[in-house]
Amino acid sequence: MIKANKISKSFIRTKGESNIFYAVNEMDLEIEDGNFIIIIGKSGSGKTTLINMLSGLLTPSSGNVLINDTDIYSLNDKNRSLFRNKNIGFIPQGQTGLQNLTILENILLPTLIYEKDDKKDLAIKLLNDLDIIDLKDSYPNELSGGELRRMAIARAIIMNPSIIFADEPTGDLDEANTKIVLDILRKIANSGKTIIMVTHDKDAISYADIIYKMENGTIKKCD
Numbered sequence: 063m064i065k066a067n068k069i070s071k072s073f074i075r076t077k078g079e080s081n082i083f084y085a086v087n088e089m090d091l092e093i094e095d096g097n098f099i100i101i102i103g104k105s106g107s108g109k110t111t112l113i114n115m116l117s118g119l120l121t122p123s124s125g126n127v128l129i130n131d132t133d134i135y136s137l138n139d140k141n142r143s144l145f146r147n148k149n150i151g152f153i154p155q156g157q158t159g160l161q162n163l164t165i166l167e168n169i170l171l172p173t174l175i176y177e178k179d180d181k182k183d184l185a186i187k188l189l190n191d192l193d194i195i196d197l198k199d200s201y202p203n204e205l206s207g208g209e210l211r212r213m214a215i216a217r218a219i220i221m222n223p224s225i226i227f228a229d230e231p232t233g234d235l236d237e238a239n240t241k242i243v244l245d246i247l248r249k250i251a252n253s254g255k256t257i258i259m260v261t262h263d264k265d266a267i268s269y270a271d272i273i274y275k276m277e278n279g280t281i282k283k284c285d
């Protein structure tokens with residue numbers, strides 16, 4: 063269960079005079095386990111800022127975030143990293159990947175940090191499921207945008223987290239790969255995990271249990 067209590071994120075914007083601007087404004091939100099949540103909304107409405115705060119990546123200017131009753135921003139950096147590594151998978155907007163590691167090594171990265179378990183077999187299975195197995199020994203700069211995105215998805219789910227955040231994970235994928243990714247996320251939600259996905263993709267809507275719309279830093283549930 064994720065619970066946000068009156069979270070805000072403000073930035074100073076300098077345009078002639080400087081003024082305070084709220085990317086997320088005093089938001090309350092409760093998300094039950096096992097749901098596939100989709101967040102839609104115009105560019106700049108605060109979607110990325112919101113999921114960064116919910117996932118422990120960005121400290122709110124005010125308010126707090128509870129994940130399974132843990133107030134994540136009351137933890138110190140090290141304990142919050144540990145908590146995230148155990149409980150949260152994150153598929154970021156844009157491209158990520160450590161350039162001097164292979165695709166397989168990139169995917170295994172989260173498993174090396176705090177766990178001794180060998181997850182190589184699982185990594186290979188995920189590479190197969192996502193149809194990038196032939197690229198396992200390639201490097202990120204040799205992959206297309208869609209291939210890198212699939213690598214990021216494998217890396218986000220390898221630790222079997224109970225919550226997965228995804229920021230436009232199908233943004234640069236073709237129809238076939240979009241379906242592969244949405245099917246995987248749906249299957250994970252069906253197994254009792256929580257998916258929170260930001261998307262502009264109309265085809266994704268039918269996969270969701272609950273749809274929220276963001277507007278100017280606030281959120282409301284759609285019917």
Ligand SMILES: Nc1ncnc2c1ncn2[C@@H]1O[C@H](COP(=O)(O)OP(=O)(O)OP(=O)(O)O)[C@@H](O)[C@H]1O
Pocket residue numbers: 073074085103104105106107108109110111112155
């Ligand atoms: N670090 C920052 N400093 C200043 N302003 C910021 C910062 N991060 C985000 N913003 C502003 O906050 C607003 C919300 O940004 P955010 O990235 O959350 O939007 P978004 O809904 O994810 O948009 P998109 O659909 O384009 O990804 C934007 O107007 C953005 O310019």
Ligand SMILES: [Mg+2]
Pocket residue numbers: 109110111155229
């Ligand atoms: Mg965004």
